[in-house]
Amino acid sequence: MSRLQAIGVILSIGLIWLLRPFVKVRFGSLFVSRLGHLAGNTECYLCERDAGINRPKRVFDIWCPMGKPANAQLLKMYARVMRVSRFGGLVNVIGQNWPWWNEHTFSDAQWGRDIHNLMEKSPPHLKFTKAEEKRGQEGLRALGIPEGKKWVCIIARDSYYLRAAEPGLDYSYHDFRDSDIQNYREAAMALIERGYFVLRMGKEVAERMKLQSPGFIDYAMDPRRSDFMDVYLGAKCEFCISNGTGFDGIPMVFRRPICFVNEAPFEYLSTWMANSLAIWKHHMKDGKRMTPAEIVASGAGLFHHAKQYADAGITLQENTPEEIKDAALQMTNTSHSGVFFGGSQDAFWSAYPRSNSLHNGLPLHGAIRLRIGDKFLESYAN
Numbered sequence: 001m002s003r004l005q006a007i008g009v010i011l012s013i014g015l016i017w018l019l020r021p022f023v024k025v026r027f028g029s030l031f032v033s034r035l036g037h038l039a040g041n042t043e044c045y046l047c048e049r050d051a052g053i054n055r056p057k058r059v060f061d062i063w064c065p066m067g068k069p070a071n072a073q074l075l076k077m078y079a080r081v082m083r084v085s086r087f088g089g090l091v092n093v094i095g096q097n098w099p100w101w102n103e104h105t106f107s108d109a110q111w112g113r114d115i116h117n118l119m120e121k122s123p124p125h126l127k128f129t130k131a132e133e134k135r136g137q138e139g140l141r142a143l144g145i146p147e148g149k150k151w152v153c154i155i156a157r158d159s160y161y162l163r164a165a166e167p168g169l170d171y172s173y174h175d176f177r178d179s180d181i182q183n184y185r186e187a188a189m190a191l192i193e194r195g196y197f198v199l200r201m202g203k204e205v206a207e208r209m210k211l212q213s214p215g216f217i218d219y220a221m222d223p224r225r226s227d228f229m230d231v232y233l234g235a236k237c238e239f240c241i242s243n244g245t246g247f248d249g250i251p252m253v254f255r256r257p258i259c260f261v262n263e264a265p266f267e268y269l270s271t272w273m274a275n276s277l278a279i280w281k282h283h284m285k286d287g288k289r290m291t292p293a294e295i296v297a298s299g300a301g302l303f304h305h306a307k308q309y310a311d312a313g314i315t316l317q318e319n320t321p322e323e324i325k326d327a328a329l330q331m332t333n334t335s336h337s338g339v340f341f342g343g344s345q346d347a348f349w350s351a352y353p354r355s356n357s358l359h360n361g362l363p364l365h366g367a368i369r370l371r372i373g374d375k376f377l378e379s380y381a382n
Helices: 003-019 035-051 072-078 086-095 099-104 130-143 160-165 172-177 181-193 227-236 246-253 292-298 306-311 321-332 346-351 374-381
Strands: 024-030 059-065 151-155 197-200 239-242 258-263 277-280 282-285 315-317
Touching: 003 024, 003 086, 024 035, 024 086, 024 099, 035 059, 035 072, 035 246, 059 086, 072 227, 086 099, 130 227, 151 181, 151 227, 151 246, 172 306, 181 197, 181 321, 227 246, 239 246, 239 321, 246 258, 258 321, 277 321, 282 292, 292 346, 321 374
Parallel strands: 024 059, 151 197, 151 239, 239 258, 258 277
Antiparallel strands: 282 315
8 A cells, every 4th residue: 555545545534434423434345356246246235225225324335346356347337336446445444443443334135145035126227338238239240149039148167267367276165066068068959949049158167068059159268258248148148057156146137037057055046036947966975865855954055165065975966968958948938927837846945944144144045036947856756
C-alpha cells in the first residue's frame, strides 16, 4: 500500500465512523476468482437487497473484489447494478482492526445458495446492452450457430483449471467433484438428434471432448472462446448440463434451467433451482451402492474433502453415459414451467435432510424446487 493509499484509507475509516449515526457504510468481500461465487453470491445478494433481507435501513453497501476475476465480463455487468471498489477492499482490511467494524461488513445469506427462494420471484439483475446483444449474435454466427437455433451448454469439472489458475496451491481435496467429459458424449449426441446445438464449455480444460458432429462445438478448445461469449452462451442457452461447478452460476443467475449430474456432496443439491433436475454420484461401500439414507447416516452427504470419503471407505462412482443421457433427455420433455413428466418424488424429498452448513451453521435449503431424474430415482427404488 502506498503512502497516499494509506492516508486515503485512514480518512475513509474516520469518515465512516462520523457517518455512523446517519448511514452505515458496509463492505462485502466478493470472491471474483471463483466463477460460481462471483455469479451466485452476487445475484443472491441483489435478490435479498430487493426483498429487504439482511439489509438494515440506511446502509450504503460496497462490494470489494478479491483476486483476479474468473470472468471479467460478468464482473463488468455486476458493476452496473451495484457498487464495486477495489479500494474499498483496502479500507475493509484495515477497518477490521477495530471491533466496531463488524457492523460494517455484509454478505449474502448463504454463499450463493438461494435459501430464501428469491430467484424465482425476481427477474435477472443483469442485462446485455444493445452493443453486447449485437456482439453476442455475431459470436453465435462465428461459431456456426444459425439464428433461431437452440443450444445446450455442457460443463464437466476437472482439476486442470485450478492448477492453471493457481499453480502454487494444492486443490486436490476437491478432486472428488471431477468427472470425465467423455461420459457426456451420448447425451450430447441424443440432444443433437433432437435438433439442439451442443457446446462444451470451460476456460481451461484437460482434454478435448471426443465427438465429431456438425451440431457439436468444443467451445472450451476454440480460439474464439472469450469471457464475453461464456456469459452470453450461458445466459441464452436452452439449458445447461453441469456437475456442479463454477460455470453453471451463469445460467443460474440468468434463470436458465440446469441438469445437474455427478453431483457431490449429496446434501448440497441446488434445491432452489426451479425447472431443473439432478442426479448424484453413486456412493460405493463394501462393493454395494449406498442408498440415500445410508449416505446421510454415514455423514458423507456433507463431506467436502476427498480424504473424508477415503477414510470412510466410500468410493464415488460417476454416473454412466446412459444415466447422463436419460437426465438430459428428460430436460427436453418439459416446458420449463416447473412440471416434469414422471411420477411423484414426494417420498424422496420428505426424507431428504434439511441440513445446516458445517461452516456457518445456517440452513442449506429453503423450499424445494429441484427434481431428481425420474429413471435415476427409479433405479434406487428397485
